[in-house]
Amino acid sequence: MSKRIKLTAPAISCKHCAMTIQRELSTVEGVKAIEVDVPTKTIDLEYTDESALARAEVKLAEIGYPVAKG
Numbered sequence: 655m656s657k658r659i660k661l662t663a664p665a666i667s668c669k670h671c672a673m674t675i676q677r678e679l680s681t682v683e684g685v686k687a688i689e690v691d692v693p694t695k696t697i698d699l700e701y702t703d704e705s706a707l708a709r710a711e712v713k714l715a716e717i718g719y720p721v722a723k724g
Contacts, residue, residue, distance in 0.1 A: 663719040
């Protein structure tokens with residue numbers, strides 16, 4: 655069973671950012687679907703388990719789009 659979460663990444667600023675995020679997160683094991691909304695700087699993520707979410711957050715930080723906490 656998959657889970658969904660909406661993450662905020664303040665560094666998202668354009669369609670190129672969205673394409674980069676989608677390309678990179680699609681390689682993360684356990685990530686099932688990614689939707690990036692540039693105007694709201696959010697990523698709607700469907701994932702299989704908490705370790706997949708953690709891997710996705712690490713990948714986002716590595717590529718320059720760290721998730722805002724809080």
